[in-house]
Amino acid sequence: MVQDKPGVLNKLAGMVRRRGFNISSLTVAHSEQNNYSRMTFVVEGDEATINQVINQLYKIIEVVKVSDITKENVVIRELALIKVATTPTNRPEIFQLVEVFRSNILDVSSDSVIIEVTGDENKVDSLLAILEPFGIKEVMRTGRVGLIRGISNSI
Amino acid sequence: MKLTGAQIVCESLLLEGVDVVFGIPGGAILPLYQTMSSYPDLKHILTRHEEGASMAADGYARSTGKVGVCMATSGPGATNLVTGIATAQMDSVPMVAITGQVGRAALGKDAFQETDISGITLPITKHSYLVMKPEDIAPAIKEAFYIANTGRPGPVLIDIPKDVFTEETEFIYPETLDLPGYKPVIDGDQFQVEKANKLIAEAERPVILAGHGVIISRAYNELLELAEKAQIPVITTLLGRSSFPDAHILFAGMPGMHGMAYASLAIDEADLVIGLGMRFDDRITGNVDLFAPNAKIIHVDIDPAEIDKNVKTDVPIIGDLARVLRQINKIVKPKTHTKWLKRVEKLKIDHPSLRIRETDKLLPQQVVRDLCEITDGKSIVVTGVGQHQMWAAQHYAAKEPNLFLTSGGLGSMGYEVPAALGAQIGRPDKVVWSVAGDGGFQMTMSELATIVENNLPVKFAIFNNGYLGMVHQWQDIFYGKDYYATSYTGNPDFVKLAEAFGILGIRVTEKGQSLDAIRQAMDHDGPVVVDFVLAKEENVYPMIPAGQSTADLMEEKFDDMEVSKRGYIS
Numbered sequence: 001m002v003q004d005k006p007g008v009l010n011k012l013a014g015m016v017r018r019r020g021f022n023i024s025s026l027t028v029a030h031s032e033q034n035n036y037s038r039m040t041f042v043v044e045g046d047e048a049t050i051n052q053v054i055n056q057l058y059k060i061i062e063v064v065k066v067s068d069i070t071k072e073n074v075v076i077r078e079l080a081l082i083k084v085a086t087t088p089t090n091r092p093e094i095f096q097l098v099e100v101f102r103s104n105i106l107d108v109s110s111d112s113v114i115i116e117v118t119g120d121e122n123k124v125d126s127l128l129a130i131l132e133p134f135g136i137k138e139v140m141r142t143g144r145v146g147l148i149r150g151i152s153n154s155i
Numbered sequence: 156m157k158l159t160g161a162q163i164v165c166e167s168l169l170l171e172g173v174d175v176v177f178g179i180p181g182g183a184i185l186p187l188y189q190t191m192s193s194y195p196d197l198k199h200i201l202t203r204h205e206e207g208a209s210m211a212a213d214g215y216a217r218s219t220g221k222v223g224v225c226m227a228t229s230g231p232g233a234t235n236l237v238t239g240i241a242t243a244q245m246d247s248v249p250m251v252a253i254t255g256q257v258g259r260a261a262l263g264k265d266a267f268q269e270t271d272i273s274g275i276t277l278p279i280t281k282h283s284y285l286v287m288k289p290e291d292i293a294p295a296i297k298e299a300f301y302i303a304n305t306g307r308p309g310p311v312l313i314d315i316p317k318d319v320f321t322e323e324t325e326f327i328y329p330e331t332l333d334l335p336g337y338k339p340v341i342d343g344d345q346f347q348v349e350k351a352n353k354l355i356a357e358a359e360r361p362v363i364l365a366g367h368g369v370i371i372s373r374a375y376n377e378l379l380e381l382a383e384k385a386q387i388p389v390i391t392t393l394l395g396r397s398s399f400p401d402a403h404i405l406f407a408g409m410p411g412m413h414g415m416a417y418a419s420l421a422i423d424e425a426d427l428v429i430g431l432g433m434r435f436d437d438r439i440t441g442n443v444d445l446f447a448p449n450a451k452i453i454h455v456d457i458d459p460a461e462i463d464k465n466v467k468t469d470v471p472i473i474g475d476l477a478r479v480l481r482q483i484n485k486i487v488k489p490k491t492h493t494k495w496l497k498r499v500e501k502l503k504i505d506h507p508s509l510r511i512r513e514t515d516k517l518l519p520q521q522v523v524r525d526l527c528e529i530t531d532g533k534s535i536v537v538t539g540v541g542q543h544q545m546w547a548a549q550h551y552a553a554k555e556p557n558l559f560l561t562s563g564g565l566g567s568m569g570y571e572v573p574a575a576l577g578a579q580i581g582r583p584d585k586v587v588w589s590v591a592g593d594g595g596f597q598m599t600m601s602e603l604a605t606i607v608e609n610n611l612p613v614k615f616a617i618f619n620n621g622y623l624g625m626v627h628q629w630q631d632i633f634y635g636k637d638y639y640a641t642s643y644t645g646n647p648d649f650v651k652l653a654e655a656f657g658i659l660g661i662r663v664t665e666k667g668q669s670l671d672a673i674r675q676a677m678d679h680d681g682p683v684v685v686d687f688v689l690a691k692e693e694n695v696y697p698m699i700p701a702g703q704s705t706a707d708l709m710e711e712k713f714d715d716m717e718v719s720k721r722g723y724i725s
């Protein structure tokens with residue numbers, strides 16, 4: 001949880017980079033509380049590394065609360081928009097896959113469709129793998145967002 | 156009452172107890188300067204370079220414990236502050252830097268003298284503000300001073316666009332702070348304190364490693380009490396020098412790269428290291444895997460991010476050092492460590508790191524000793540960076556707390572002139588000696604004019620070896636004596652230079668002249684530059700090369716020493 005102030009994202013990203021940690025995914029958006037944003041980001045590392053990241057993040061004045069949610073009982077989701085090449089013949093097959101993956105078709109044009117899929121990283125990865133042979137033209141992934149189940153993690 | 160942004164800055168600074176600011180005006184900050192002219196209680200010191208302003212603010216802050224304030228205009232003025240800000244950040248010095256910025260409409264358009272100074276200083280400030288409305292000025296200043304001088308102190312930058320200075324708004328100085336993400340922990344966790352007490356009770360060979368935190372938290376008495384009560388030898392870091400009396404029987408030197416060998420060796424043998432307000436810097440630990448191999452570690456620091464950063468800790472205690480020490484002292488049982496203290500004494504005898512060899516030459520080590528003798532260890536010593544800095548740290552045996560100001564973390568050459576200026580303004584009751592390198596002195600010597608202008612009686616001891624001595628030493632030891640780009644062949648005549656500034660200049664070329672020259676400088680009521688023309692080619696020992704351990708310790712060998720130990724330099 002961070003205060004909504006100009007430059008906060010920059011400070012966080014700078015801090016993580018400067019200390020030699022690597023962010024593999026990052027999402028930011030307004031939280032349920034006014035003037036606060038919730039950021040979810042993924043940093044790979046052992047416990048000592050993660051503790052360092054957390055302590056370093058707390059040095060940023062606008063950072064109000066940092067939780068390592070890996071160890072918690074969490075719901076993690078990612079959304080992806082996938083533009084796949086289509087031909088009139090393979091279109092039904094693609095539509096079927098979309099159904100199996102409980103994803104949606106957002107747009108259909110003469111030679112491509114845009115698919116929206118939400119799920120954990122694995123689900124998105126496997127849909128991408130299955131669509132690969134048809135020809136993936138563009139992918140936009142949000143990166144992971146997460147919330148701890150049950151208890152309130154507000155500040 | 157409606158005030159302009161500039162008036163709000165001045166009023167707020169006064170409310171924060173500021174009495175002096177260091178800076179240089181220019182277009183973007185001019186509205187503030189033209190307002191300050193009617194605030195005589197805010198004394199402005201016009202430096203010759205903005206680095207002088209930020210480093211003077213640093214010297215002022217370190218010597219007083221108050222927040223140092225510096226100012227600069229946008230663009231080059233602001234970028235010139237940068238080294239001083241970074242110096243303060245690395246050494247946890249409370250500072251507020253106020254910069255003028257181009258007008259709001261011009262921001263982001265590469266306007267004349269526009270630089271994104273809050274962006275540039277992002278990694279070297281504790282916090283920063285770009286104030287876009289006059290009503291945000293007062294809260295920003297209130298927060299800035301609070302953030303700068305609480306928790307782990309550090310520099311805070313406030314960047315204010317020119318037209319924000321001139322716009323009017325209601326002036327209300329906030330009474331409370333709205334900083335939900337900033338709550339420094341003050342008291343140590345009692346559970347950890349008790350664990351620490353247990354380790355102290357069990358230890359047979361404990362050492363205390365006292366750092367800058369002792370000085371920042373003014374925990375001198377608490378440190379003394381713990382050391383005496385539990386009979387623990389005290390070793391200080393470079394920035395911890397003068398946090399514990401050198402003359403105390405429990406004082407066991409400074410460890411690390413150019414520390415006293417016995418201090419590093421004592422840490423090797425210790426079964427408990429108690430780090431107090433220090434950060435296990437690489438100049439102290441060398442190879443961390445070989446640092447204190449036999450010891451459990453208690454680490455007390457106000458900054459949680461220092462815990463386990465460099466060295467794995469057994470008992471971490473986060474809090475204000477003086478408070479935590481009081482918590483520990485309350486429960487710690489009196490102890491004796493006769494055997495261990497004897498062992499440390501033996502290490503001191505076997506490794507006489509502070510011994511100076513007999514010679515007719517003017518040795519830098521001896522000059523520091525002479526300084527210490529004439530000043531009775533009671534002057535504030537401000538150093539540059541390099542060999543002279545290490546000799547000063549080794550041989551200036553301060554008798555009072557907080558007398559040793561040096562750029563430890565960043566290692567900023569040039570610190571010696573402006574920081575001495577700032578320290579003298581902060582402590583008019585003290586004699587301030589700048590122990591200067593001929594290299595560093597030339598980086599900031601323009602501030603001599605500022606010193607003269609403000610009648611500051613700062614004394615300079617230039618350690619003139621004609622070299623970038625410390626680099627020369629590395630070339631000597633690690634680069635096959637390839638002395639490239641470290642020799643000065645065109646140094647100015649420092650005596651004449653002093654005279655050109657209207658300052659008394661004294662030259663010392665012989666060993667026998669040193670004491671008299673220092674005495675003369677002390678007696679002169681005004682600034683003095685003493686040019687010590689030193690024996691060249693002198694190296695600083697002991698030395699543990701970067702990233703190594705005491706296994707690679709190099710010490711100076713004396714002819715009358717029959718012990719043949721590893722790694723002596725002949």
Ligand SMILES: Cc1ncc(C[n+]2csc(CCOP(=O)(O)OP(=O)(O)O)c2C)c(N)n1
Pocket residue numbers: 539540541542543544566567568569591592593594595596618620622623624625626
């Ligand atoms: C601003 C800056 N530039 C370069 C260095 C690298 N450096 C460290 S010590 C040193 C030599 C300093 O020379 P001098 O001030 O004459 O001191 P000496 O070592 O000769 O006592 C240099 C160049 C530094 N620390 N700071």
Ligand SMILES: [Mg+2]
Pocket residue numbers: 592593594618619620621622623624
């Ligand atoms: Mg030199």
